[in-house]
Amino acid sequence: MAKAPAYTVLGASGFVGQRLVSELTRRGADFWVPARQAPEILQQPLGVVFYCIGLTADYAQRPFDTVAAHVSYLARILEEAQFEHIVYLSSTRLYDGLPIAEGRGDTPLSLSPNNPRHLYDLSKALGENL
Secondary structure: OOOOOOEEEEOOOOHHHHHHHHHHHHOOOOEEOOOOOOHHHHOOEOOEEEEOOOOOOOOOOOHHHHHHHHHHHHHHHHHHOEOOEEEEOOOOOOOOOOOHHHOOOOOOOOOOOOOOHHHHHHHHHHHHHO
């Protein structure tokens, strides 16, 4: 069995992932950035996983890809991968439509099927809940 890196960053090419990789590099941390959906993600120890995968710019045109990125692939990682701990990161933290003072993790969400933005918010909330 391969030795686990201290950290694995999934979604390292995105807004949050790039900044995380820069900080880990600055600190001299032992981390691995696998290719998108690389099979070895499910075949070797990952250490602490930072899940930064997300779909932001075109979520409304790609609803199935949005759910896959925010929920489905995460569920597969949780069920099949070997990791010590997982941290789910989000650039908008769901609450971009709420006033800043209310943008907390325990703020109730109001969702409407008539608002395309809420697919994004709901999928992020489901990922966080997993």
